[in-house]
Amino acid sequence: MTDTVSTAGPKVYHSVLEATELPRLIRVTDNLYAAAFTLMKLLPARYIVDRAEDEDVLTPGTPVIETSSGTFGLGLAMVCQLRGYPLTIVGDPVIDDDLRRRLEMLGARVEIVHDHGGPGGIQAARLARVEELRQERPDSFVPRQYDNPDNPAAYNAVGDLVTGTLGSVDCLVGPVGSGGSTGGLAASLRLANPGLHLVGVDTPGSIIFGAAEGTRLLRGLGSSIIPGNVDHPAYDEIHWVAPPEAFDATHELYRRHGLFMGPTSGASFQVAAWWAARNPYDTVLMVLPDEGYRYQSTVYNDTWLRANDALPAPNPEGPRLVEHPAEVNAAWTRMMWARRGYEAVVGATP
Incomplete structure (x- = not known):
């Protein structure tokens, strides 16, 4: 053979x-x-955006707001840059300078919040800020990585x-x-x-x-x-x-x-x-x-x-x-x- x-x-x-x-x-x-x-988190970021587009929740120009201090934010920034969605990432001081620069080079606006000792610590503070931004921009889309099925x-x-x-x-x-x-x-x-x-x-x-x-x-x-x-x-x-x-x-x-x-x-x-x-x-x-x-x-x-x-x-x-x-x-x-x-x-x- x-x-x-x-x-x-x-x-x-x-x-x-x-x-x-x-x-x-x-x-x-x-x-x-x-x-x-x-x-890894590029996969759920892309999948969540795909589902939102399929359901017409995301349309051209829709602002995207999410909390992340790591790889989900980076994956989401890659998706949003390629698809043309303005992105705001709410993170905390653990975001190092190199990661922040990568996010900003992909067009994301990075907002840093601090832990003021409330229940849920820094992650609760980040989520609270996301909700404030969502109320300011009711036309925005929040991927909700923590509870989105x-x-x-x-x-x-x-x-x-x-x-x-x-x-x-x-x-x-x-x-x-x-x-x-x-x-x-x-x-x-x-x-x-x-x-x-x-x-x-x-x-x-x-x-x-x-x-x-x-x-x-x-x-x-x-x-x-x-x-x-x-x-x-x-x-x-x-x-x-x-x-x-x-x-x-x-x-x-x-x-x-x-x-x-x-x-x-x-x-x-x-x-x-x-x-x-x-x-x-x-x-x-x-x-x-x-x-x-x-x-x-x-x-x-x-x-x-x-x-x-x-x-x-x-x-x-x-x-x-x-x-x-x-x-x-x-x-x-x-x-x-x-x-x-x-x-x-x-x-x-x-």
């Missing part, structure tokens, strides 16, 4: 959105795979890609911020395997899964509010990862596997590698949300790490198992959530 050589040639994409929004699927170890995104629905495309490439997945591990990626992707993958084990990765100081609120150096996951898109009964297991551990795993992901990713990817890798090693016959997929270029002056910079008392530190002992989120402390902790609602686990309504 002679080998057949394809002459189809490379695919030509119609836009940078189409070329960038879906992940690369990479085998990292024998049973651990990565869904490695260049910019189109956010998790966008990940059906990733689920189709994974199922068509890897087949059935036994365990999905991913960071939880708005709840869109892990919840949406798990719902899609469970069509092929209802028993899929979903592991959410959070960080101490985040209240999403009932831990005490506090300062969060590890950004991009966790929250000081509980987003409506977090489907608590979807999760089997929750891990809380501290910054020094996550930063160590971020460096390790690059050193050992050549994957230059951001710190939320490092947190995801830390948990997924641990879980895959203990379940060697299961196919494990981890979500790696964005690349590391935005973090070269922080997570990949020893001066910044030392100044923030966050030099990378591995945790060879693994996570401490707890029975209630109130037991979460500043080190790697895990809890069997067991697909229960928030109130059933925490003992209070969110």
